[in-house]
Amino acid sequence: MYKKFFNFAYVMTFLSQVLFSFAMPFGFLWLIGYLLHDKAKLGKWSLVLCIVIGALIGVYSMFHYIITMVDWASKEERNAPSQSKKDTK
Numbered sequence: 655m656y657k658k659f660f661n662f663a664y665v666m667t668f669l670s671q672v673l674f675s676f677a678m679p680f681g682f683l684w685l686i687g688y689l690l691h692d693k694a695k696l697g698k699w700s701l702v703l704c705i706v707i708g709a710l711i712g713v714y715s716m717f718h719y720i721i722t723m724v725d726w727a728s729k730e731e732r733n734a735p736s737q738s739k740k741d742t743k
Contacts, residue, residue, distance in 0.1 A: 668723065671719065672716055672719060672720060675712070675715045675716045675718075675719045676712040676713065676715065676716040677712065678712075678715075679708050679711040679712045679715055680705075680708040680709055680711075680712040681708070682708065683704045683705065683707055683708030683711070684701075684704060684705055684708055686704050687700055687701040687702070687703065687704025687705055687708075688701060688704075690704065
């Protein structure tokens with residue numbers, strides 16, 4: 655029972671971190687683009703450019719996090735003692 659709960663919590667934490675790693679650069683650059691468009695009166699091109707750059711950086715950040723976590727998990731799995739070694743002791 656506890657193992658299922660902790661696995662679910664781990665998956666939800668991973669998904670929230672993936673979404674956060676995409677949303678932060680996207681939202682931050684959207685805000686900069688909005689301020690450039692609305693306050694500095696630079697035109698809609700500044701808003702669109704910031705949204706596109708934010709989306710690209712967000713996708714890069716999201717995939718970088720996913721690949722880093724997969725590498726970490728595979729290293730942890732390789733370093734963990736296997737069940738067969740525990741059974742022989």
